[in-house]
Amino acid sequence: MNEKREQNILDAATLTADEALIPQADWMERSGVLQKLRKNKKFPTIWCSGCGIGVVMGALIRAIDHLGLKSDDVALVAGIGCTARMPVYLDFNTLHTTHGRALAFATGLKIARPDMKVIAIMGDGDALAIGGNHFIHAARRNIGITALVVNNATYGMTGGQYSPTTPVGRRATTAPYGNVEPPFPVCDLAIAAGASYVARSTVYHALELDKFLAEAIAKDGFSLVEAVSYCHTTYGRLNKLGTAADMMRALKDNSIAKNAYDKLSDEQKASNSKIVRGNFVNKDRSEYTGIYQNLIANVRGD
């Protein structure tokens, strides 16, 4: 790989060359990533041009490819919303469920097939409003599911209502005078509930998403990756945030890597309004289905 290309990629990712899962120039042809897209019928996607969700989909399939997982061994479970449409485009075992319930369906599936990699794909409203209870309980159980939450701070599919991650003061179709509710810090919620792996990046920093998703999927216990995205069609328009490119650029300008954040003084941290990107938790806790398998063995005297 030529050094200039590598440097360009690293600039976008804020990772060192060792940290990044830098794809080869011919990665698409070589890795078979494209083979993971469903070829029958479904394209183009339902997403608006310029949407960040496609970047997350790319990161997900690169992460699965990087781990060398067999497609038969991967299940994608999703709820309802723009983000939750992702599985239909991908050639895995895909289960598109009801609004908010992806993690509850995924829990049953993971218990039935502990050997499979089960990834629950949700938006912020799906995972944290209607599905908030399932989110904290899946993390508490430490069941081996990867929760991928694409956080665009709005309900895009229904036209831009405020969500549990909409910042205070921002406008939404149901907050015409500005949102008055404080948002959930998604990663903090998962950490408090007991998740084994928690990381956050943005759709601008696609290579970070690759890396975090690969680590999260490889993790035994409950893992969360928050992919901060944007919705230029509803939220961006209502809040005069410009085009998709403007909002993408804002993710670059308004985020800070955890390494840099950690070096800030307490005062600077207290006044920080930037999105902190990084891996916040990576610990080993016994995973739920493994514990239950031991319980079965003990009960049966195996």
Next chain:
Amino acid sequence: MAVKLMQGNEAIAIGAVAAGCRFYAGYPITPSTEVAEVLSRELPRVGGKFIQMEDEIASMAAIIGARVGGLKSMTATSGPGFSLMQENLGYACLAEIPCVVVDVQRLGPSTGQPTAASQGDIMQARWGTHGDHPIIALSPTSVRQAFDLTVKAFDFSEKYRTPVLLMTDEIIGHMREPVELPDFATITTFQQSVTEAPAAYKAFRNTPEGVPPMAPFGVGYRYHITGLLHDEVGFPTQRLDEIDPWLERVNTKLDQYSEDIVMVEEDYQPGARLALLSYGCSARTARHALKAARAQGKKVSMLTLQTIWPFPEKQVEALGEQVDKIIVPEMNLGQLALEVERMVGRKKVRRVTRANGEMATPQMVLAALEE
């Protein structure tokens, strides 16, 4: 097997294990909790799995997820929990995921009276989830029948790829009776088998038989399951040429199998102009009254429904042609009587209703016979 004193809820749990259930997800609720308690003990003994979920919505979701993963699955609940399950129950109807849902009915609406019996969820069983959909609901009249119908529920759910509801009640659920269970080795339920190669497999194929076989996840059939209207391979679609054949198949798939699905008990007397029609715990009251009436020399027939949905239209219609009056005792304000009226006309139907947690007495039924 030896005769054993057994509770209805226990018989349901044991019946589930005998039928091959290997996953249970549930949330504690009176008067169904014993089903969960017994299965939390029994399932690990046979390599099965039990989980207590955070609510009934999650329980219903988890049993669907587990069945997609290949395990026969069940949940049990009562009125408030049954209400919470309705959305995902509709998902299982639409996505054609086999599963068994037990509703040990208690007096409602709302929290109602948790320890009092009821048959108030009969219409919710049919129409509780939104949109037109097929459903099978069975209702036992005894502890032994609770066992048998649980086995049947698993059989039907697999054979017809649909959720099956076991609509029992606090009385059958908590009653203890001596039962002799069949040898479990003799119990068989329908097994899904997919013979097509993955490339040719269509999980929702519109076949004349109406029920395409279901492949579990993770064995080579990578397909899409959704709660959206979908085409034969499972992809969401808005094309009428794809939606219409699918709607037609799903909404009529049970019709051609009604001989198998509709189970009734006909205790008819030649020449009788009066009949009793009942189900669940109320059938026990009706049977008591039937004996008393016959002892007085009256000619009375009785039809006991084990299958509530699809409604045994043919049998009820035929009964209506034989008799002048059908008395329908039930522990609600006349929910199933509506269906009987639909089949035989209002003039022939006399409701005996009680919806205060107490069973109708045989005397109330006898009085209705006298009228």
